[in-house]
Amino acid sequence: MTRQFTRRDFLRMSILAAGSLGGLAFNPFPSFQDDQAYPQGIVGRIAVSNKVTIYKGPDWDSPVLGYLNKKDQLIHIYEQLTSPKGPKYNPLWYRVWGGYVHSAYIQQVKFRFNEAIQFIPPAGQLCEVTVPYSNVYQYSASQGWVRYFRLYYETTHWVVAVDTGPDGKPWYKIDDNGVFYMVPADHLRPVPDSEMEPISPNIPWEGKRIEVSIADQSLTAFEEDKPVFSTKVSTGINIRPDPNGIPWNTPRGSFNIGVKTPSTHMGQGRLTGDPEAYELPGVPWTLYFVHDIGVAFHGAYWHNNFGLQMSHGCVNMRPHEARWLFRWTYPVFKLPLETISDRDKRGHGTRVDVI
Numbered sequence: 001m002t003r004q005f006t007r008r009d010f011l012r013m014s015i016l017a018a019g020s021l022g023g024l025a026f027n028p029f030p031s032f033q034d035d036q037a038y039p040q041g042i043v044g045r046i047a048v049s050n051k052v053t054i055y056k057g058p059d060w061d062s063p064v065l066g067y068l069n070k071k072d073q074l075i076h077i078y079e080q081l082t083s084p085k086g087p088k089y090n091p092l093w094y095r096v097w098g099g100y101v102h103s104a105y106i107q108q109v110k111f112r113f114n115e116a117i118q119f120i121p122p123a124g125q126l127c128e129v130t131v132p133y134s135n136v137y138q139y140s141a142s143q144g145w146v147r148y149f150r151l152y153y154e155t156t157h158w159v160v161a162v163d164t165g166p167d168g169k170p171w172y173k174i175d176d177n178g179v180f181y182m183v184p185a186d187h188l189r190p191v192p193d194s195e196m197e198p199i200s201p202n203i204p205w206e207g208k209r210i211e212v213s214i215a216d217q218s219l220t221a222f223e224e225d226k227p228v229f230s231t232k233v234s235t236g237i238n239i240r241p242d243p244n245g246i247p248w249n250t251p252r253g254s255f256n257i258g259v260k261t262p263s264t265h266m267g268q269g270r271l272t273g274d275p276e277a278y279e280l281p282g283v284p285w286t287l288y289f290v291h292d293i294g295v296a297f298h299g300a301y302w303h304n305n306f307g308l309q310m311s312h313g314c315v316n317m318r319p320h321e322a323r324w325l326f327r328w329t330y331p332v333f334k335l336p337l338e339t340i341s342d343r344d345k346r347g348h349g350t351r352v353d354v355i
């Protein structure tokens with residue numbers, strides 16, 4: 001069961017946000033006074049720490065009117081339009097308060113609040129964040145409740161328990177590869193098994209193939225050489241290898257999916273309050289296909305610039321499209337889970353050609 005963010009809550013939060021350009025303050029412990037749904041329009045989250053430029057028109061050559069320079073600031077999107085002036089790889093622009101912004105670093109988000117579930121399966125319950133962001137907390141006797149990083153809209157996480165949080169309401173305990181923390185339960189939606197069931201399981205293993213084009217920044221899925229799905233992606237950027245000698249470009253060649261997991265933590269796996277730290281908890285719908293250096297398909301919530309090389313080697317996808325690929329590919333992710341080790345599915349899976 002979900003309930004929408006209300007108009008009264010929005011008005012209260014807008015007052016708190018006065019003084020910021022088109023901003024909305026986000027209370028991690030919202031209260032609800034009525035059943036009237038809000039907002040009716042589209043809301044975006046600034047997904048980057050660097051400033052987002054506001055232009056007079058949907059064109060990079062248009063006069064600059066201002067900047068959005070606060071990560072996680074929420075803005076109203078009044079119109080979405082495809083600019084004839086591009087850029088060609090991603091011509092989507094948004095009309096916002098005061099002008100136009102390019103869509104590259106604006107994540108569209110929603111406010112959907114959920115009733116807490118009382119029963120958690122022994123292997124954990126996969127849940128998806130359904131609010132713009134949710135703050136992570138840990139409790140200790142010496143420090144009390146301490147806030148760390150944030151979980152973002154459409155990320156996925158393994159819930160292992162439900163308990164009472166600092167606001168007296170139900171909170172979920174999340175198992176992040178052996179690191180445990182708490183978030184408000186109404187910020188997460190349990191993902192039903194039906195949303196992870198395989199797509200076209202009647203097609204045999206050898207009948208499915210994925211082709212990634214570096215030149216076109218595209219992905220196409222084939223069934224018996226017939227394209228059944230195609231989308232823009234973001235592959236690895238072409239710069240020198242990282243300090244460990246690992247290249248940032250996506251390797252070309254023929255591979256096979258070997259590990260699938262609906263949630264993974266990319267980074268060092270640390271709890272940190274540093275918003276600039278390379279910690280990406282809850283990366284959704286991950287499918288590894290170059291196993292020695294950890295290259296994978298996965299959903300990306302930190303940019304919206306598909307069609308341009310953006311990653312450190314992986315193939316970034318829109319989260320809902322990565323979920324489709326997760327369901328469509330082999331090996332099949334079997335449900336219900338019996339043990340924690342079943343959160344990762346291993347096997348000689350669908351062929352991947354990177355050209």
